[in-house]
Amino acid sequence: MMRTLLLLCVTLCCLSVSVAGDSSTSLPEENGVLLLKKDNFNRALKQNKQLLVHFFAPLSGDSQRLALAFRGAAEQLIGSEVKLGVVDVSKETNLTKELNATTPPPLRLYLSGDRHNPVPCPVFQSSASIVTWLKRRAGPSADIITDLNQSDRFVASEELVVLGLFKDVERGRVEVFYAAAVDLPDLPFSVTRNQDIFRKYDITQDSVLLVRQSTPVQVLKVTSQMTKEDLISFITVHQLELVTEYNGQTASRILSSPVLNHAILFVNKTDERFQTVYSDFQAAAASYRGKVLFVMVDVDEPRNGRMLEYFRVRESEAPMVRLVNLTSHVTYHLPSDTLDTPTIIAFCKTYLDGNAQPKMQSEALPADWDQKPVIQLVGENLERLAFNPDKTAFIMFYLPYSEESRSLFPLWEELALHFLDREEVVIARIDASANDFNLSMRERYPALRLFPALHAERVVAYSGQRNLKDLVQFLEKEMERAKKDRAQEEEDRRKYIETQKAIEAKEAKEAKEEKQEL
Structure with a gap:
C-alpha cells in the first residue's frame, strides 16, 4: 500500500513538473516578435495577457511595409505587458481559418487568452502609430492641457493636431473624444477645460478643433448625439488639405478616407499653366468638402507611373481631370478641355446627381483570346x-x-x-x-x-x-x-408563361364575347 502511494505521489509530481515546464517553455521569436504557429498559438495566448498579432501575407506589398513597422514597435515595447507575434498566412492556413483571419484587418489584439474575440486594429502608418495606439488603449488617450502656454506649445508641435475643448474632461461628451483618439494614433490629441483657451478660440460650448500649423482650420461642435464614428469621419475628412498631392506619404491616407468619390487632377507641375489650373481645381474643391476628395497627381514624377498606368493617362494628355468611385471602379472623364472652377464644379455636380457618363475603356480583343485554358x-x-x-x-x-x-x-x-x-x-x-x-x-x-x-x-x-x-x-x-436556382428559374418561367397565356386567352374570349354582343 505504501509503495502504491509512493508511486502515485512520484507520478503526480512528474506531471506537475511537466505541465509547469510546458507553460514556461519559451516561444521562438525574431527581432522581439514571436513566430506563431498552430502548435504554439494557444501557449502564446496563455503566456501573454496582451498579444498583438500580425497576420502576414508574404506576397503583399502592404503586408511587407507593415512588417517593418511591426518590428520597430516590438523593439520599443520590450519589457511592456504587450507582446507582438506574427503568423505567416501562406503557411499557417489552418490556424488562419480557425481564427477567422482570412480577411482584414491584418492586425488583431488578443486579450487575456481569448482567441475568439480579438480587438480589430486601425490601419497603422508607422511603428510609432502602433505604440501610440496601445498606450492610448491603456489610457489616457489624450493629454490634458491646463494653461495657454501649454496649449500654444501643443498646437505648434506638429503640422496638424486635434484639440478638444470640453467643460468636463472626465465624463460625458468628452468620452467620444477619448474613444476617437484611440483609433487615430497618427494624430496628436489633447483636451482642455481651461476657459482662457476657450476664449482664445472664441469657443463657448464643447468642441473639437483641428489646428494646422498653429492655425484652427475646422471646428466641430460636439452634441450628446455624436458618436465616435461621427467624430472620426470629421477628422479624417478634414485632416487632408483641400487638394492632396498623391505621393508615398499621402497614399494610405487618401485610400483610407471615408470619402469614396475622388476627383483627380493629372498635371505636370513644371508646366507654365500649372498654377492657374491648380488654383481653379482648389477653388472647386472647397465646394465639395466631405463629398468629393480632390487629389493631384504630378505626371512628371516617375514614381507616379503606376497611377498613370492604372487610369490609362498619358503624360502628354495632362492637364486633365478624372472622377472615380473607389467601390464601383468606374471612371468618369471631364468632357471639356477647359479646366476652370465653374467647369469642374459643374462636372462634380453632374456626377453626384448620377447624370455623368462613365468613360468605359477596353483593350482590343486578342485574336487567340479563347484558345488557351485561361x-x-x-x-x-x-x-x-x-x-x-x-x-x-x-x-x-x-x-x-x-x-x-x-x-x-x-x-x-x-x-x-x-x-x-x-x-x-x-x-x-x-x-x-x-x-x-x-x-x-x-x-x-x-x-x-x-x-x-x-x-x-x-x-x-x-x-x-x-x-x-x-x-x-x-x-x-x-x-x-x-443548378437548384436554375431549376427554380425555369419553374418560375414556366408559371409566368402559363399565366400570360391564360390572361391572353381570357382577354381574347372577352373580346370575342363583346364582338358577338354587338
Whole structure:
C-alpha cells in the first residue's frame, strides 16, 4: 500500500513538473516578435495577457511595409505587458481559418487568452502609430492641457493636431473624444477645460478643433448625439488639405478616407499653366468638402507611373481631370478641355446627381483570346461571357504590375486545366488596369469573382484560401447551388408563361364575347 502511494505521489509530481515546464517553455521569436504557429498559438495566448498579432501575407506589398513597422514597435515595447507575434498566412492556413483571419484587418489584439474575440486594429502608418495606439488603449488617450502656454506649445508641435475643448474632461461628451483618439494614433490629441483657451478660440460650448500649423482650420461642435464614428469621419475628412498631392506619404491616407468619390487632377507641375489650373481645381474643391476628395497627381514624377498606368493617362494628355468611385471602379472623364472652377464644379455636380457618363475603356480583343485554358477577357466581352446563362465563369481581375496578381497566374492555369473537359465552366482573367467594368470591387486586386450559370445576374466574391483544393470546392459548391436556382428559374418561367397565356386567352374570349354582343 505504501509503495502504491509512493508511486502515485512520484507520478503526480512528474506531471506537475511537466505541465509547469510546458507553460514556461519559451516561444521562438525574431527581432522581439514571436513566430506563431498552430502548435504554439494557444501557449502564446496563455503566456501573454496582451498579444498583438500580425497576420502576414508574404506576397503583399502592404503586408511587407507593415512588417517593418511591426518590428520597430516590438523593439520599443520590450519589457511592456504587450507582446507582438506574427503568423505567416501562406503557411499557417489552418490556424488562419480557425481564427477567422482570412480577411482584414491584418492586425488583431488578443486579450487575456481569448482567441475568439480579438480587438480589430486601425490601419497603422508607422511603428510609432502602433505604440501610440496601445498606450492610448491603456489610457489616457489624450493629454490634458491646463494653461495657454501649454496649449500654444501643443498646437505648434506638429503640422496638424486635434484639440478638444470640453467643460468636463472626465465624463460625458468628452468620452467620444477619448474613444476617437484611440483609433487615430497618427494624430496628436489633447483636451482642455481651461476657459482662457476657450476664449482664445472664441469657443463657448464643447468642441473639437483641428489646428494646422498653429492655425484652427475646422471646428466641430460636439452634441450628446455624436458618436465616435461621427467624430472620426470629421477628422479624417478634414485632416487632408483641400487638394492632396498623391505621393508615398499621402497614399494610405487618401485610400483610407471615408470619402469614396475622388476627383483627380493629372498635371505636370513644371508646366507654365500649372498654377492657374491648380488654383481653379482648389477653388472647386472647397465646394465639395466631405463629398468629393480632390487629389493631384504630378505626371512628371516617375514614381507616379503606376497611377498613370492604372487610369490609362498619358503624360502628354495632362492637364486633365478624372472622377472615380473607389467601390464601383468606374471612371468618369471631364468632357471639356477647359479646366476652370465653374467647369469642374459643374462636372462634380453632374456626377453626384448620377447624370455623368462613365468613360468605359477596353483593350482590343486578342485574336487567340479563347484558345488557351485561361481565357483572356477585355472590357467589351466581359459581361457577354460572365453573364452567359449557360456558362459558369470564374474570373480573376488582376493588375499586370502587381506581384501579388502575377503570383496567382500559375494557380489560375492549374484551375483551368482541372476544368478543361467541362464545357460549362470558363476560367478567365481580365486586366483591371486596362479595362473598365460595372462591378463593385471592395477588396484589393487580384479579386476573384464567380458568375453562376443563371438568367439572374448573380456575382459571388471568393474570399477563401488561394489553393487548388479550396478553389475547386468553392466552384463545385456554387455550381450545385446554381443548378437548384436554375431549376427554380425555369419553374418560375414556366408559371409566368402559363399565366400570360391564360390572361391572353381570357382577354381574347372577352373580346370575342363583346364582338358577338354587338
